[in-house]
Amino acid sequence: MKTDELLKILCSADGISGFEDDTAALASELLRDAGADSVYTDALGSVHAVFEPQGEPVRTVLLDAHMDEVGLMVSGICDNGMLKFVSIGGIDARVLPAMRVKIHGRRDYFGVITNLPPHITSSADYKKAVPPDEMFIDAGLSHDEACENIAVGDAVSFFTPAGMLLNERYLSKALDDRSGMAAIMYASERLRGKLGSTRVHVLFSTQEEFSLSGASAGAYASGADMCVCVDVGHAKTPDSKSDDTFELAGGPMIGVAPSLKKSMSDELRALAETLGIEHQIEVMGGSSGTNAWSIAIAGRGIPCALISIPLRYMHTGAEAAAVSDITAVGELLSEYVMSKDKEGS
Template sequence: MNNSYESLAQEIVALSSVMSVSGYEARGMDEICRLLGKGFDRVETDAVGNCFLWKYCGRDGAPKILVDTHFDEIGMLVREILTDGFVRLVPIGGLSPSVLQAADVILYGKEAIRGVIVSTPPHLRSADENRLPDCEELLVDTGYPKEELEALLPIGSPVGFAPVYRELLSGRLAGKSFDNKACAAIAAHAISSVPKEKLAGDVVLMLSSYEETSRLGGASAGAFSCTPDYAMVIDVNLATVPDVPKVETVPLGGGLSISVSAATDLNLTRAVQALCKARGIAHTMIAAASSTGTNATSIQLVDGGIPTVDIGLPLRNMHTYNEVIDLSDAEALCSLVEAFVCDREIADRFCGREELPR
């Protein structure tokens, strides 16, 4: 692997391995502080599970810049303890039964135990049986007696995919929860590496909660409490696969994506596009007419309106345990975040609020 990618890849893998199934983001907080804390001045959390990493520019009255990356991941919860070591699960976030058969999972009860989601072998499947069980009917095989499971795994315990990562060709990585912890790791890397005097304002990286279950969840409350002047929302974006029209996807390896949308700030979007052009950062423009399908929708409607730009990292196999990203895209995103938090022109333009008429 290219050397310049290596440390970024390691940081992405380390952060993606932290269990943070929606609603359980707080369980990973110590690990987040250990991994990201040293690059920031202050770490705090709020009532709905958001985590804020602040880096101050050291000037009084400086603008506040929000970079949002949701930190929760899709997963499952323990729904029912059955006999012979089987546990029934319920999904958290959009999970397709077709990618869950025979998956390796970890059940985070009083201790973390391993399990395998059941599947039917071809020997026992009848030819006309082309339907998979609903996600709500999925069973996981744990190998513990029922009584012990009842003690070990309270109902509602989170269940996540086992973190196993592989390097593919062309500097691509495969593994779990790059949606959206790859973006969180990249943003943290970028902000940490900028010397504070270069910052255009005080920067807060918000690791927002439960995006996968409710887009109006963590991020809007978080944006309300940190009152930024303007914001960049970074989330993964569906990458090209043969079975989907090209226009609905972004190319993997083509750089980051910038959404043009009626639901985000057009001026900020154009300013960021110009920044990419000026710095030679690879990017694709996408038309996300009425909605970006990300936290941008909710953040920009908070606290009198926050100018928001929506940025995407192309990712294939979204919501599986083998999401694929391209590290050249990661590097492009990293360059943009660095440039964005240092850009004084953007800061001057989007800082401050109009007074209400009195």
């Protein structure tokens, strides 16, 4: 399947951390269609798919991307029917006012986050960001209607349409990390029937944005010998600093960090050079802020590499990535697994 088709399918689901069921259902179907030998969901809701090699497996390579997206959760219902909320994942409260949202209550309800119009905002307040605890979700419901149909703890997702910008740049609230899932799907399809001794274990994990717990538990269960995580990184925008952002459409960002396996980072870099895949090197001192951080110390420990897809406007209702970067990550990933397979037994 082409990358943009994969994105269209994967980004159609809503799923904040802890509420990934819809994404999991879509992912499971894609994995079955891609010829996985087994597909299952674990205790924390992560989707696993195992692709067996032609011969006796001598190594298992884990490919991880997370299914969950950032969003909100209902934390209270006010007397006037307005909903209080908390953030799930790191969200800049400045992007929230007037955002349209979907409340996953008894059924899905549309809502909007409150915002005072400029006409009735004092000039002093106009320059200030509204603190999150002074915002509400307005779903147009009375207190009784809200209590009947919406409960504290219901998930709320951003309700912003996905779509293609010019130059094959895709826009969606959930590219972090559906783009990573798309890259792994692309790689899995490309690897079909090509591996002699390498078992591929795909993990689409839950709760990365909250606690990395889905990846930690899923990786433990996989018993993998090595892992490549695919997540997103920060792409340059006109207002960004140049030293911690990367080129959009500049190719995969190969992570280098003390918590990552250096030899794997080096192999990925050399492979990208050999294959002529344009790429960028992202160096991190402490935590990578991705599942690689927890997978590396899951179970007995799993050597990890990290490939990131350059992304603009992370953790907003409109994240933007270049389709070419996602495809290139899929290519690099599949070539890397094939290179491991060629090492034989």
